[in-house]
Amino acid sequence: MPKDNHTYKIHFLPEDKLVDIEEGITVLEAAHKAEVYISSICGGVATCGKCKVVVEEGRVDSPYTPLLAPEEVAKGYVLACQTKALSDLLISVPPETRLEEGQILVTTEAKEARPGMVGGLVPGLEYSHDPLVKKLYIELAPPTMEDSLADYERLRLAIMLREGIKLECLVAELGVLKAMPRLLRESHWRLTATLADWAGTREILGLEPGDTAKNLWGVAVDVGTTTVVAQLLDMASARVIDTEASYNSQMKWGEDYIQRIIYATERPTSGGLDEMQRTIVNDINELISALTLRNGLRPEEIMALCCSGNTAMMHFLLGLDPTLIRKEPYIPTANSIPPLRARELGIDINKKAPLYCLPSVAAYVGGDITGGATAIGLDQQEALCLFIDIGTNGEVVLGNKDWMVCCSASAGPSFEGSGVRHGMRAAPGAIERLKITEDFQLSYKVIGNRNPRGICGSGLLDSISALLCSGAINKSGKFVRGTTPRVRESEEGLEFLLVEGPKSATGGDIVITQADISNLIRSKAAIYAAISTLLEAMHMKATDIQRVYLAGGFGSYLDIHNTITIGMLPEMPPERIHFVGNSSLAGSRLSLLSREAFSNVKEIASKMTYFDLMANPHFMEEFISANFLPHTNPDEFPTVYQELSRGVKAMD
Amino acid sequence: MEIPNIVERWSGEVTEVTLGATKEEGGTRKKIIKLGGANCIPYIDFEGCPGHRPVIAMDVLDIVPEEWPEVLLEPFKEVVSSPREWAKKCVEEYGADLICLKLDSVHPDKGNKSAEEAVKTVQSVLQAVEVPLIIWGCDDPRRDNEVMPRVSQAATGERCLLASATQDNYKTLAALCLADGHNLVTQAPVDVNIQKQVNILVTDTGFPVDRIVMFQTTGALGYGIEYVYSIQERERLAALSGDKWLALPILCNVGYESWRAKEAKARDEEAPGWGLARERGPLWETITAVTLLQSGADILRMLHPKAVKAVKKQIEALYTNNA
Numbered sequence: 001m002p003k004d005n006h007t008y009k010i011h012f013l014p015e016d017k018l019v020d021i022e023e024g025i026t027v028l029e030a031a032h033k034a035e036v037y038i039s040s041i042c043g044g045v046a047t048c049g050k051c052k053v054v055v056e057e058g059r060v061d062s063p064y065t066p067l068l069a070p071e072e073v074a075k076g077y078v079l080a081c082q083t084k085a086l087s088d089l090l091i092s093v094p095p096e097t098r099l100e101e102g103q104i105l106v107t108t109e110a111k112e113a114r115p116g117m118v119g120g121l122v123p124g125l126e127y128s129h130d131p132l133v134k135k136l137y138i139e140l141a142p143p144t145m146e147d148s149l150a151d152y153e154r155l156r157l158a159i160m161l162r163e164g165i166k167l168e169c170l171v172a173e174l175g176v177l178k179a180m181p182r183l184l185r186e187s188h189w190r191l192t193a194t195l196a197d198w199a200g201t202r203e204i205l206g207l208e209p210g211d212t213a214k215n216l217w218g219v220a221v222d223v224g225t226t227t228v229v230a231q232l233l234d235m236a237s238a239r240v241i242d243t244e245a246s247y248n249s250q251m252k253w254g255e256d257y258i259q260r261i262i263y264a265t266e267r268p269t270s271g272g273l274d275e276m277q278r279t280i281v282n283d284i285n286e287l288i289s290a291l292t293l294r295n296g297l298r299p300e301e302i303m304a305l306c307c308s309g310n311t312a313m314m315h316f317l318l319g320l321d322p323t324l325i326r327k328e329p330y331i332p333t334a335n336s337i338p339p340l341r342a343r344e345l346g347i348d349i350n351k352k353a354p355l356y357c358l359p360s361v362a363a364y365v366g367g368d369i370t371g372g373a374t375a376i377g378l379d380q381q382e383a384l385c386l387f388i389d390i391g392t393n394g395e396v397v398l399g400n401k402d403w404m405v406c407c408s409a410s411a412g413p414s415f416e417g418s419g420v421r422h423g424m425r426a427a428p429g430a431i432e433r434l435k436i437t438e439d440f441q442l443s444y445k446v447i448g449n450r451n452p453r454g455i456c457g458s459g460l461l462d463s464i465s466a467l468l469c470s471g472a473i474n475k476s477g478k479f480v481r482g483t484t485p486r487v488r489e490s491e492e493g494l495e496f497l498l499v500e501g502p503k504s505a506t507g508g509d510i511v512i513t514q515a516d517i518s519n520l521i522r523s524k525a526a527i528y529a530a531i532s533t534l535l536e537a538m539h540m541k542a543t544d545i546q547r548v549y550l551a552g553g554f555g556s557y558l559d560i561h562n563t564i565t566i567g568m569l570p571e572m573p574p575e576r577i578h579f580v581g582n583s584s585l586a587g588s589r590l591s592l593l594s595r596e597a598f599s600n601v602k603e604i605a606s607k608m609t610y611f612d613l614m615a616n617p618h619f620m621e622e623f624i625s626a627n628f629l630p631h632t633n634p635d636e637f638p639t640v641y642q643e644l645s646r647g648v649k650a651m652d
Numbered sequence: 653m654e655i656p657n658i659v660e661r662w663s664g665e666v667t668e669v670t671l672g673a674t675k676e677e678g679g680t681r682k683k684i685i686k687l688g689g690a691n692c693i694p695y696i697d698f699e700g701c702p703g704h705r706p707v708i709a710m711d712v713l714d715i716v717p718e719e720w721p722e723v724l725l726e727p728f729k730e731v732v733s734s735p736r737e738w739a740k741k742c743v744e745e746y747g748a749d750l751i752c753l754k755l756d757s758v759h760p761d762k763g764n765k766s767a768e769e770a771v772k773t774v775q776s777v778l779q780a781v782e783v784p785l786i787i788w789g790c791d792d793p794r795r796d797n798e799v800m801p802r803v804s805q806a807a808t809g810e811r812c813l814l815a816s817a818t819q820d821n822y823k824t825l826a827a828l829c830l831a832d833g834h835n836l837v838t839q840a841p842v843d844v845n846i847q848k849q850v851n852i853l854v855t856d857t858g859f860p861v862d863r864i865v866m867f868q869t870t871g872a873l874g875y876g877i878e879y880v881y882s883i884q885e886r887e888r889l890a891a892l893s894g895d896k897w898l899a900l901p902i903l904c905n906v907g908y909e910s911w912r913a914k915e916a917k918a919r920d921e922e923a924p925g926w927g928l929a930r931e932r933g934p935l936w937e938t939i940t941a942v943t944l945l946q947s948g949a950d951i952l953r954m955l956h957p958k959a960v961k962a963v964k965k966q967i968e969a970l971y972t973n974n975a
Contacts, residue, residue, distance in 0.1 A: 475853055624846065627845075628845075628852075633848075
């Protein structure tokens with residue numbers, strides 16, 4: 001048979017994007033090529049069923065999958081990752097598969113600080129306002145026959161006196177020296193120097209005539225597995241000017257980073273890692289571009305960038321090989337990254353501007369945690385604190401000013417809205433709070449006050465708690481038939497109707513399924529098991545914990561009480577628990593604005609003791625024990641058990 | 653020099669569960685069985701009270717067993733088609749403390765018999781013997797949920813032990829046992845946490861905790877016995893430490909599991925050099941039973957009369973030979 005390579009045109013709606021593909025390419029791959037976002041958790045191996053699209057016109061080769069309901073198949077639904085074109089195609093991407101544009105909620109409420117200080121996320125926590133990149137207005141005495149110091153030495157001496165640093169710690173590039181004599185004289189010896197902290201030395205990045213010390217901008221970024229958040233900072237006044245967030249476009253290669261590492265390492269020749277790096281750099285560039293445009297700045301005016309993220313994300317950002325992170329004994333290329341020129345990575349800001357990365361502790365505890373710990377001042381607390389950052393991985397830190405231990409549990413992305421039928425991130429249209437009354441009436445609050453499109457982390461947490469308290473699920477998280485008509489049969493077993501079609505934004509019912517609940521319970525069990533394992537390792541009890549700081553992308557609100565009811569956190573007085581929002585971003589911002597905070601982050605990274613849960617025999621035991629609502633040991637949740645038993649017949 | 657007293661005292665005690673009801677109690681049993689009561693590690697009886705003696709329940713099937721090796725079938729060959737006679741023989745001739753009636757015939761693959769027939773079988777066995785009864789479903793959740801309500805009702809007041817409630821299917825059985833005055837077996841897949849979870853779920857339906865017997869799907873000698881052993885040992889230690897959700901008697905399915913082992917069932921010609929099948933099979937069952945006794949088993953479901961005899965002797969020795 002002669003080789004006959006067809007190419008087909010694929011037309012994606014509603015984005016109206018066209019792409020030519022060769023025969024044998026899947027619709028999902030075509031969408032990547034066309035830069036059309038299609039939700040996919042499993043990375044294209046037909047296990048998640050998220051990449052549903054509708055074939056409007058054309059012929060396809062699409063094998064049978066139990067992930068599609070018969071009525072969906074009748075409407076032309078296929079899984080994009082399993083479907084290949086046999087002709088030109090018109091594909092429409094339904095709302096549930098699309099990534100809706102829109103602001104992702106950002107919560108990083110910095111506390112008020114005194115003048116000359118910048119505030120952390122807890123009251124009274126301050127770091128001195130001393131940015132990693134700063135501007136100094138300098139007035140120099142012109143040289144005379146008696147004072148014949150060279151130009152550079154004259155400038156260095158002035159900086160040395162102002163900053164209290166040693167002369168040999170000050171460096172500059174050739175270009176700065178070349179431009180200096182003329183600039184000094186034309187500016188009449190009144191000029192502004194931009195100075196960057198460069199791992200122990202300071203570099204003169206540039207000189208400007210006159211006083212421009214007030215014009216200095218930097219960007220702090222939280223490079224999350226799911227969400228990337230960038231914040232524009234006025235470095236001179238330590239003010240947050242604006243914040244912008246977007247989804248991490250790497251999601252198309254899998255929603256957890258292990259999937260992405262596999263993708264990158266399985267394609268060494270076709271540049272899987274480069275692709276991954278370009279994608280995240282592109283996301284950051286777009287955020288910076290949006291921030292600068294909206295605030296009347298040019299990207300070249302951004303003089304500093306600071307990024308925090310988990311170890312794998314930092315590897316992707318820098319283009320470092322992440323392969324060994326997922327293989328025993330789990331060794332990252334680097335935990336502490338020296339400052340780099342952001343331009344080297346293709347980040348589109350001033351060509352001299354440095355990029356600072358917050359240091360990691362280990363392969364599974366990254367700069368988002370060391371930064372977060374700095375933002376809550378964990379290392380300054382007398383009291384025993386627990387710091388938890390709930391994301392795709394749930395990282396847990398236990399400690400105070402004297403010691404810190406940490407670990408990371410694979411919690412899964414369900415509290416970020418992934419792996420849940422109608423889950424979504426905390427964006428407009430997401431149900432963020434939910435209550436169920438005794439007669440199974442629902443009340444809920446939707447972000448942006450509109451018809452709901454799905455449900456985000458805080459809403460899901462409320463749902464589990466409400467379903468448990470109402471008796472619609474038992475302590476195993478299994479639906480109880482006959483409690484309410486809202487518990488109903490579906491193709492995949494029982495489900496609970498949250499919002500009827502006419503009241504939703506998509507027109508379809510919003511439900512929570514048995515599988516969703518199992519995923520959420522597994523997530524909370526992983527967090528609780530990580531906490532128990534750390535406590536056990538330190539021979540401590542939950543009652544010893546005096547403060548809990550809970551961080552994560554749940555949204556702007558989190559019902560603390562429900563975190564205990566479902567057994568995600570140990571039972572304790574709720575006033576001990578504080579929701580701090582995005583602490584990774586706060587860590588990044590504080591570092592950029594305060595060299596003191598940045599060195600604090602580095603110190604925390606070197607102080608934290610890492611516990612590997614994978615090698616820990618107790619973890620699995622604790623996990624199974626926590627895989628129950630609230631927990632298998634009633635002694636650990638006496639109050640919750642008491643509250644729940646009120647709805648249960650008394651034991652005789 | 654005085655030797656210090658190092659006797660360990662425990663705070664917890666295994667809950668006492670009663671099987672069978674006499675006429676005065678609303679049943680027709682002449683013999684009742686009490687389980688539990690231990691407040692020390694099994695057979696470390698100088699530290700406390702070892703509780704009630706373990707008992708042996710002999711299995712009676714309501715179908716003619718097809719896959720049993722000859723050695724196992726031989727002692728029952730005249731009675732295998734009559735559960736009534738079979739049960740009688742187990743009690744009168746082989747000394748069974750109680751009978752475990754296994755309702756295999758209602759299973760869709762094993763005859764799919766009706767609930768009426770199961771009820772008749774249960775009634776005939778109840779009439780034939782005076783010992784308490786374990787009534788074990790066919791382990792097909794759908795059929796069990798249809799048949800067990802009828803069976804349970806037919807045995808109302810007899811304080812039988814009904815089996816088995818799992819994490820995914822416990823409501824019907826728990827409700828029946830509550831309504832008809834029976835005890836309940838809760839089952840877990842060799843996992844102490846899940847065992848506890850099932851017990852909590854069952855009591856959440858209002859079922860009293862002192863009518864539960866726990867069952868960790870048994871593994872025979874050479875087939876995971878060490879896992880089951882350590883799980884049961886942990887349950888007992890938890891019980892003694894005051895965990896009321898695990899302070900319950902333990903049941904082991906020794907006979908069925910032992911005779912699945914090829915070492916037990918292989919014929920002489922299949923395994924020359926392994927010893928004679930008529931010794932080997934019962935020995936396999938005996939060793940499995942005696943091992944699990946040490947972990948704190950309270951009810952042993954057994955099959956071969958020779959093994960039953962040997963294990964009874966062992967129990968007797970454990971409880972008398974303290975010199």
